[in-house]
Amino acid sequence: MSSRKFFVGGNWKCNGSVSKVKELVDVLNKGEGLTTSVDITDVVEVVVAPVALHIPYVQEKLRKDFKVAAQNAWVKGSGAYTGEISADILKDFGLEWVILGHSERRSLMHETSEFVAEKTQYCLEKGLSVILCIGEKLEEREANKTFDVVASQLTPVADKIKDWSKVVVAYEPVWAIGTGKVASPEQAQEVHDNVRGWLSDKVSPEVASSTRIIYGGSVSASNSDELATCKDIDGFLVGGASLKPDFLKIIQSAQKK
Numbered sequence: 001m002s003s004r005k006f007f008v009g010g011n012w013k014c015n016g017s018v019s020k021v022k023e024l025v026d027v028l029n030k031g032e033g034l035t036t037s038v039d040i041t042d043v044v045e046v047v048v049a050p051v052a053l054h055i056p057y058v059q060e061k062l063r064k065d066f067k068v069a070a071q072n073a074w075v076k077g078s079g080a081y082t083g084e085i086s087a088d089i090l091k092d093f094g095l096e097w098v099i100l101g102h103s104e105r106r107s108l109m110h111e112t113s114e115f116v117a118e119k120t121q122y123c124l125e126k127g128l129s130v131i132l133c134i135g136e137k138l139e140e141r142e143a144n145k146t147f148d149v150v151a152s153q154l155t156p157v158a159d160k161i162k163d164w165s166k167v168v169v170a171y172e173p174v175w176a177i178g179t180g181k182v183a184s185p186e187q188a189q190e191v192h193d194n195v196r197g198w199l200s201d202k203v204s205p206e207v208a209s210s211t212r213i214i215y216g217g218s219v220s221a222s223n224s225d226e227l228a229t230c231k232d233i234d235g236f237l238v239g240g241a242s243l244k245p246d247f248l249k250i251i252q253s254a255q256k257k
């Protein structure tokens with residue numbers, strides 16, 4: 001049994017409405033099917049990331065054993081950065097978590113790994129915990145570059161931060177995101193093992209063994225149990241299925257660890 005607490009994040013992306021978010025929060029609060037002999041959050045840490053405008057409602061109404069994350073933060077402190085939200089503001093609002101470097105931001109907003117590393121450094125300095133997303137595109141996997149890509153995404157972060165205790169690494173192969181094409185447990189485990197090895201070599205064996213490496217990409221209620229049995233998969237970052245009651249079944253997969 002790993003000492004790393006299982007982690008399940010729900011990334012709601014740019015989805016929802018006032019009424020849909022209310023329904024979803026109600027579903028999570030009821031927690032139907034979350035059956036453990038202990039409190040579920042003794043064995044799994046659950047964090048959901050709504051659209052920024054929906055955060056205040058979710059923060060107020062969501063069961064307090066689940067946490068709320070922002071989906072992004074600005075690279076610096078508050079100031080003349082129209083449309084952005086700084087880590088200072090997130091922290092002041094009582095948030096503990098932020099997702100950084102999601103592949104959608106890397107590709108659509110052209111965020112580089114250096115920029116993501118700067119954001120990571122700043123958010124950690126402000127006391128936020130970071131879900132740091134990495135992952136290769138299909139053509140990179142096909143060219144056998146997966147390990148090089150994840151290393152190149154992690155290197156600028158390792159150059160900037162010393163303390164990894166508030167970082168969860170989310171391995172999300174881009175070809176598996178929102179496609180229904182989940183990585184096989186073998187494919188995911190292979191990369192997670194590689195990332196842990198990289199952390200051991202480039203940061204320290206202690207950081208490698210304590211850092212949670214979670215998987216994201218078409219995780220669903222029908223594949224989460226099997227993925228959870230993999231040695232180096234410490235949880236999930238869930239997109240589409242986190243908007244449905246299925247999210248509870250994915251949380252329940254922590255029992256497979």
Ligand SMILES: O=C[C@H](O)COP(=O)(O)O
Binds near residue numbers: 178218238
């Ligand atoms: O952040 C979550 C990932 O992008 C996965 O999304 P998905 O579960 O819809 O494939």
